[in-house]
Amino acid sequence: MAKTIMVVDDSSSMRQMVNFTLASAGYLVVEAADGADALVKSTAQKVDLFITDLNMPNMNGIELTRQLRAAATYRFTPIVLLTTESQQEKKIEGKAAGATGWVVKPFQVEQLLAVVKKVCP
Amino acid sequence: MDIAALQLKMRDAFRVEATDLLAELDSSMLELESRPQDADLLNRVFRAIHTIKGSGATAGFNEMAAFTHHVEELFDEARMGRLIITHEMIDLALQAKDLIGQLLESGNPAELESTCTQVVEALARFLPQSGRPVSKSQAKAGCTPPQRQRHKIFFKPHAQVFFSGTDPINLVDELCTLGDAKVTAQIEGIPSLENLNPEQCYLAWNVELVSSQPIAKIKEVFLFVEDESEIKIESRLEPAPGETAKADPLADFLNIAGQSLLALDGFLSHLRASKESDRDCCKNYLRILKTFQAAAHRQNQKEAAALLEEQIHLLEVAITSGVILPEETKVQLEEGYQKLATLIQSLREQNQGGSKLENPAILQPDVSTVASAAEGSKKEVVRVAASIRVDQDKLDRLIQSAGELLVARNAFPLLAKKLALEHGLSGMGKEVKDAGDHISRIAEDLQAAVMSIRMMPIRTVFQRFPRMVRDIGRAQGKEVELLLEGEDTELDKTVIEQIADPLVHLVRNAADHGVESPDVREQAGKTRTGKVTLKAYNQANNVVIEVVDDGRGMDPTRLKQKAVEKGLITASAAEAMDDRSALELIFLPGLSTAEQVTGISGRGVGMDVVRSNIRQLHGTTTIESKLGFGSKITITLPASLMVSKGILVEAKGEEYVFPIDSVVQMVRLPNERIHSHAQSHFATFRNEVFPLLRLADHFACASQFSEASWPAEVPLAIVQTNRGRIGVAVDRFIGQVEVIVKPMGREFAEIAAFQGTTIMGDGRVALVINPAGFI
Numbered sequence: 100m101a102k103t104i105m106v107v108d109d110s111s112s113m114r115q116m117v118n119f120t121l122a123s124a125g126y127l128v129v130e131a132a133d134g135a136d137a138l139v140k141s142t143a144q145k146v147d148l149f150i151t152d153l154n155m156p157n158m159n160g161i162e163l164t165r166q167l168r169a170a171a172t173y174r175f176t177p178i179v180l181l182t183t184e185s186q187q188e189k190k191i192e193g194k195a196a197g198a199t200g201w202v203v204k205p206f207q208v209e210q211l212l213a214v215v216k217k218v219c220p
Numbered sequence: 221m222d223i224a225a226l227q228l229k230m231r232d233a234f235r236v237e238a239t240d241l242l243a244e245l246d247s248s249m250l251e252l253e254s255r256p257q258d259a260d261l262l263n264r265v266f267r268a269i270h271t272i273k274g275s276g277a278t279a280g281f282n283e284m285a286a287f288t289h290h291v292e293e294l295f296d297e298a299r300m301g302r303l304i305i306t307h308e309m310i311d312l313a314l315q316a317k318d319l320i321g322q323l324l325e326s327g328n329p330a331e332l333e334s335t336c337t338q339v340v341e342a343l344a345r346f347l348p349q350s351g352r353p354v355s356k357s358q359a360k361a362g363c364t365p366p367q368r369q370r371h372k373i374f375f376k377p378h379a380q381v382f383f384s385g386t387d388p389i390n391l392v393d394e395l396c397t398l399g400d401a402k403v404t405a406q407i408e409g410i411p412s413l414e415n416l417n418p419e420q421c422y423l424a425w426n427v428e429l430v431s432s433q434p435i436a437k438i439k440e441v442f443l444f445v446e447d448e449s450e451i452k453i454e455s456r457l458e459p460a461p462g463e464t465a466k467a468d469p470l471a472d473f474l475n476i477a478g479q480s481l482l483a484l485d486g487f488l489s490h491l492r493a494s495k496e497s498d499r500d501c502c503k504n505y506l507r508i509l510k511t512f513q514a515a516a517h518r519q520n521q522k523e524a525a526a527l528l529e530e531q532i533h534l535l536e537v538a539i540t541s542g543v544i545l546p547e548e549t550k551v552q553l554e555e556g557y558q559k560l561a562t563l564i565q566s567l568r569e570q571n572q573g574g575s576k577l578e579n580p581a582i583l584q585p586d587v588s589t590v591a592s593a594a595e596g597s598k599k600e601v602v603r604v605a606a607s608i609r610v611d612q613d614k615l616d617r618l619i620q621s622a623g624e625l626l627v628a629r630n631a632f633p634l635l636a637k638k639l640a641l642e643h644g645l646s647g648m649g650k651e652v653k654d655a656g657d658h659i660s661r662i663a664e665d666l667q668a669a670v671m672s673i674r675m676m677p678i679r680t681v682f683q684r685f686p687r688m689v690r691d692i693g694r695a696q697g698k699e700v701e702l703l704l705e706g707e708d709t710e711l712d713k714t715v716i717e718q719i720a721d722p723l724v725h726l727v728r729n730a731a732d733h734g735v736e737s738p739d740v741r742e743q744a745g746k747t748r749t750g751k752v753t754l755k756a757y758n759q760a761n762n763v764v765i766e767v768v769d770d771g772r773g774m775d776p777t778r779l780k781q782k783a784v785e786k787g788l789i790t791a792s793a794a795e796a797m798d799d800r801s802a803l804e805l806i807f808l809p810g811l812s813t814a815e816q817v818t819g820i821s822g823r824g825v826g827m828d829v830v831r832s833n834i835r836q837l838h839g840t841t842t843i844e845s846k847l848g849f850g851s852k853i854t855i856t857l858p859a860s861l862m863v864s865k866g867i868l869v870e871a872k873g874e875e876y877v878f879p880i881d882s883v884v885q886m887v888r889l890p891n892e893r894i895h896s897h898a899q900s901h902f903a904t905f906r907n908e909v910f911p912l913l914r915l916a917d918h919f920a921c922a923s924q925f926s927e928a929s930w931p932a933e934v935p936l937a938i939v940q941t942n943r944g945r946i947g948v949a950v951d952r953f954i955g956q957v958e959v960i961v962k963p964m965g966r967e968f969a970e971i972a973a974f975q976g977t978t979i980m981g982d983g984r985v986a987l988v989i990n991p992a993g994f995i
Contacts, residue, residue, distance in 0.1 A: 110271040111609075112237035116230040116278050123226055154267060168383060174419075177385035183274055191447075199385035200444030205277030205285065208226060218444070220390050 102219055103127045103144060107137040107151035107163065108181060113204075117150060117181075120208050121215065134158025138166055141173065148219040149178040150202070153189050161189070161196050168197035177218035181206075227280050234279035235324060236609070241268045242321050247683040249313055250690060256298075256305040266295040272320060283329040283336075284320055290340045291316045293347060303346065312342050314687065368432045369455045375442070376406075376424035376450040376479070383419075386445055392425050394441050399431025408508070409479060411486030412501075422486075424450070424479065450475050470567075473519040477564045480512040484557055491550055506535050524563055531556045615673060622670040623960040625663045627979065630957060632656025675710040678756045678765070681720045682707050685727050685754060692731045699738050699749040700731045709756035711763050715837050715857055719765070722830040726767040726853055727754060729827075734771030734851055744848065746770065762881060765855040774845040776802035783808065803843045807831040838975055840942045840992050856942065864961065866978070866988065867937065868954040872916035875986040876950075877959055877978055878937055882991040884945060885938040886953060891930040903936065903947045910938070912947040913994065919973070939991045946994055961988050 104126045106117045111132075118128045129146065131137035133155040141149075149167065153160040160180055167173040177199040182190055190201055199218050202211055245268050252261050269292045277285035291313060297303045316339050323329050323336075373395065377388040395401055406424040410416065429438070435455055442451050452475065487505045509532050516525040531553060538549055632652060640649035682704050693700040711719070735741075735750030742748055753768040776799040783789045783805045789797075797805075809828040831841050839857035858864070858881075866877035867886065887905060894912060895902045901912035930949075937948045959978035968974075973993035977985050 109267075110237060110275050112230075112234040113271065113275040113278065115233035116275065119226050119229050119233075154270065175382045175385055175387075183270070194384065194444075194447065197384055204274040217390070217394060218385065220393070 101125055101127045102147040103129060104148045104150060104215065104219075105129045105131055105137060105141060105146045107131045107134065107149065107155070107160065109133050109152060109155040113152065113181070117211065120211050124212050124215075126215070134160065134163030134166070137163055141167065141170075145172070146176065148215065149173075149176065150181060150215075151178065152181045153193065161193050161198075164193060164196040164198045179214060179218060230279040231281070234275050234281070237275065238272055238320075238324055241272055242317060243680070243683055244268055245317050246314070246687045249310055249317070250686045252305055253307060253310045259299075262295060262299045262305075266292065266299050269295060276324075281324060283333075284323040287316070287323060287336045287340065288320055290343045291320075294343055297347060309346055312339065312346075315339060316343070368430060369435070371427075371429045371431065371435070371438060372452075372454040373427040373429060373438065374424065374450065374452040374475070375427065376475070377421050377445060378448040379420045379422070379482075381421045381445065381449070384445070384448075388421060388423070388425075388445075391441055391445065392427065395427050395429055395438070398433045398437060398441070399429050401430075402428040406479070409482050409486070412490055415486055415489050422482070450478065470519065473515050473521065474564065474568055476512065476515040477524070477560075477567075480508050481557075481561055481564060483508045484560075488554060488557055491553070502535055502539050506532065506539065509535065521567070524560065524567075527556060527560050527563065531560075619670050619674060620960075622663070622667050626667050626958045627960060629656060629660045629663050630980070632659070672710075674713045676713050676716050677708045677710055678716065678719075678763075679707040681716055681723060682754060682756075684720075684724075688724070688727065689731045689752060692728065696732065697737060698731070698735055700735050701749050701751050702727075702731075703751060703753045704755075705753065706756035709758060709763055711756075711857065715763075718833060718837055719855075719857065722833045722855070723754075723765070723767070725827070725830050727752065730767055730769035730771065730851070734769035734773075736772050740772075759856070763857050765857070766852060767855075768850065768852045770850040773847040773850050774803060774806065774843075775847050776845075779803065779805045803845055806843065807841070835972075838990065842942055864959060866957050866959045868957045868980075868986065869915070869935075869937065869950040870952040870954055871914075871919075871950045874916075874919075875954065875980070875984070876915065877957065877986050877988045878939065878948075879961075879975065879988065879991070880956065882939050882941075882989075883937050884940050887936050887938065888933040889936045889947075891932055891934055894930055894934065903934075905936075905938070905947070908945070910945045910947050912936070912949060914949045916951070918948075918994070939994065941991050941994055948994070959986075959988060 104121050106114050106121070106128055107130075108114045108117070109132055114130045114132075118130060121128045129140060129144065131140050134151070135157040137149070137151065138158070149163075151160040151163055158166075164178050164180075167176065167178060178197065180190065180193045180198050180201040181204055182193075182201050183204050193201065200214060202214050245265065248261060248265050248268070252258065252265055255261060269288060273285050273288040273292055276288065294303075294309065294313065295305075298305050319332065319336060319339060322332055326332060375388070375391070377386070377391075381388055392403055396403065404426045406426065407422075409422040409424065411422065416422070431438070435453065438453060439446070442449065445451075452471070484505065487501060487508075490501060509528055513525055513528040513532065516522075516528060534549055534552055534556070538546075633656060636649040636653035636656065638649075639652060640646040685704070686702050689700050689702040692698070730752045731750075735752065736744070736746075738748040741750060751770045753766070755766045755768070757764055779802050780789075780794040780797060784791050784794050788808050789805070794802075807827050807830070834841050834855055834857070837857055839855055842854045842856075843851065844854070845851035858879075865880040867880055867883055869876050869878060889903055889905060893904050895904070901914075902909050903912040934949050935951070935953050937950060937953075938945055939948050957980065959980075961976040961978055971993075973990060975988045975990040978988055980986055
């Protein structure tokens with residue numbers, strides 16, 4: 100069965116871009132506009148992988164990671180952060196919160212797919 | 221889907237969002253100008269720019285992203301409190317923002333390169349040191365030529381590795397894809413079953429990998445776990461046996477120590493739990509201690525070796541004596557373990573920074589980057605509405621259907637009546653009517669919900685004006701303040717789209733022509749800063765937009781002169797014209813009162829276009845002005861173009877619909893209240909006198925005055941037009957109806973008397989009257 104990936108980003112175009120990319124590789128994609136939205140949507144269906152932006156209104160990516168790890172369903176689910184080069188410290192903070200890895204924006208299509216395959220083979 | 225097609229889709233998606241973001245930037249940067257240290261605002265601006273850069277680069281707008289990076293830097297500095305935003309910076313940032321828009325649209329971004337460079341240079345002057353490295357990419361791990369190498373890889377994930385969502389076995393599998401691999405798991409760390417926590421990782425792996433992949437590729441496998449895992453990679457060229465690659469001996473020792481400690485911990489907890497001391501278990505423990513000690517000796521870790529010696533001694537005694545482990549010994553073992561753990565921990569800290577991987581560059585955090593502290597943790601004040609973009613056609617189809625449903629429900633009362641009267645089924649008739657009422661209510665809800673989809677706050681139009689007014693002010697040396705009111709007033713999307721251009725024109729006029737220069741204002745006893753107010757509000761089913769300035773106002777006499785000079789009206793017509801009508805002259809094509817044509821306005825094209833644009837939206841434009849005090853232009857628009865309520869009337873056997881919001885009152889007026897004077901009819905009602913016209917005559921031959929007698933009671937619709945109330949006499953009121961007004965075809969666009977047509981519940985067509993057309 101195709102894996103379900105939730106893409107969390109406040110930039111709609113970024114969400115769409117990730118969505119196209121993943122959909123083209125046969126994944127099912129669910130979009131969420133921020134951490135709070137993602138939390139709500141993650142209870143409605145089982146998500147196999149989260150890809151989240153860091154800097155978002157309402158709830159940022161790090162807090163989302165923390166909250167997901169606190170939920171029984173997603174304790175071990177891979178969470179990939181979308182970061183920019185200038186967010187080294189955030190990466191560390193994200194890892195401490197329980198993130199699995201990261202993809203650096205701007206990403207190449209192949210890069211994103213490689214990371215998804217890596218954490219969620 | 222191939223990657224090129226994907227890129228194309230990405231670019232489209234990005235353009236749509238970028239347009240929104242740029243518009244938001246416009247207004248938020250201006251707000252920032254007045255509150256340069258507002259952290260929330262700075263964050264908002266930064267975030268928008270950041271998204272444009274990040275998403276843009278992903279979508280393939282490389283030039284744009286590279287350029288945006290510089291703008292982002294400026295606001296990042298400000299956000300971090302390292303610089304304070306000034307007017308000059310906002311000027312530059314706005315210019316940069318415009319450039320970003322152009323870069324997005326331009327098919328050939330190289331054309332804009334020189335402009336971009338100028339802006340970048342200007343931006344650089346504001347930044348603390350312009351020597352900041354632009355490229356932050358880390359040095360790529362050295363590209364080893366593709367030689368076949370044998371790698372000995374040791375990988376011990378952190379015990380809590382599962383909680384980072386990583387399944388270490390995936391990484392081992394990934395290693396195997398890189399070449400020929402031999403994997404052995406180290407299972408020594410696994411405790412006995414009762415002590416086993418299934419959510420912890422006790423395993424480590426040794427992988428012997430023969431691969432021609434560069435070492436960077438292998439390290440990449442561990443990219444996400446390298447910080448908290450123990451990873452050792454020893455590589456040597458495959459054909460050259462012998463030499464072991466040099467490894468960090470201390471790290472080596474620490475690795476063994478770490479593993480041993482984990483095993484010992486498992487053993488101790490086992491001891492604590494059981495009364496019996498398991499002989500095998502103790503032997504196992506002893507073996508681990510010995511390995512550990514040997515490693516300590518090799519590394520010359522005397523302290524550790526001594527501690528271990530003690531433990532080994534204790535345990536050996538216990539095993540040889542063959543009795544139950546005395547409590548005392550257990551305690552000693554525990555203490556010894558604690559000491560060891562502390563010692564190893566301190567050694568580990570000393571060793572910090574020592575490389576676990578061979579290329580330390582990979583581990584080094586990028587020092588040139590700026591921390592984004594505390595961002596995002598603050599609650600964002602601006603509400604971001606979650607939204608879906610829907611194809612407009614789909615939406616229109618939905619709206620059309622919902623509207624038709626509303627009209628179709630009108631058939632129920634008719635059916636009910638028919639059943640009752642023609643078939644004598646009054647009970648059945650009532651049931652049909654009830655069912656109809658129910659459907660009717662649902663249809664109304666549906667209608668309201670669907671219509672609200674099309675409604676958009678006028679904010680989207682208003683938000684461009686602060687920037688525009690500011691630019692005009694700066695360009696002309698005027699001080700103009702723009703006040704916005706009622707930005708949340710909602711209008712149909714079509715109206716929003718089409719009202720923008722006329723409004724731009726009006727606001728421009730107000731700021732450019734209306735508001736005087738500060739000195740002139742001062743002489744006239746006004747404040748130096750001129751005020752332009754843009755206001756929107758609801759009035760009945762309409763939305764009213766006012767553009768008000770407190771500038772010089774318009775001179776009706778001069779307008780008349782101008783119009784005569786340009787041959788737009790005759791001198792005698794001008795003579796007869798009152799001030800109010802004179803002001804209306806401004807809407808004539810080709811009339812401009814500006815003495816000097818500026819770059820912004822004053823070419824005399826526009827006001828006529830403004831009025832005709834607004835007419836197309838079934839709106840009206842009125843003007844008020846007082847010389848020396850300013851002008852006010854009022855636009856009245858129907859909030860929604862689609863469905864509305866109407867009053868169905870009959871005149872000379874034809875049915876017409878009055879839009880309900882135009883009808884003030886419906887009365888049956890005794891005919892003695894109707895007077896005729898100078899070829900016109902008038903009616904008096906509630907002490908008011910208003911002009912009266914007969915609908916039938918009006919449409920039959922509009923100019924003719926009919927003396928035909930009035931019935932004893934005249935059904936009269938009192939209608940509000942923008943020139944006051946008038947009475948419209950009809951033959952009969954039929955009732956209230958829901959109508960979807962469909963605009964008449966192009967051929968009839970000139971007919972001002974009707975808004976359009978509508979289809980009635982029984983399928984007949986009726987004309988919908990445009991009250992403004994009565995004048």
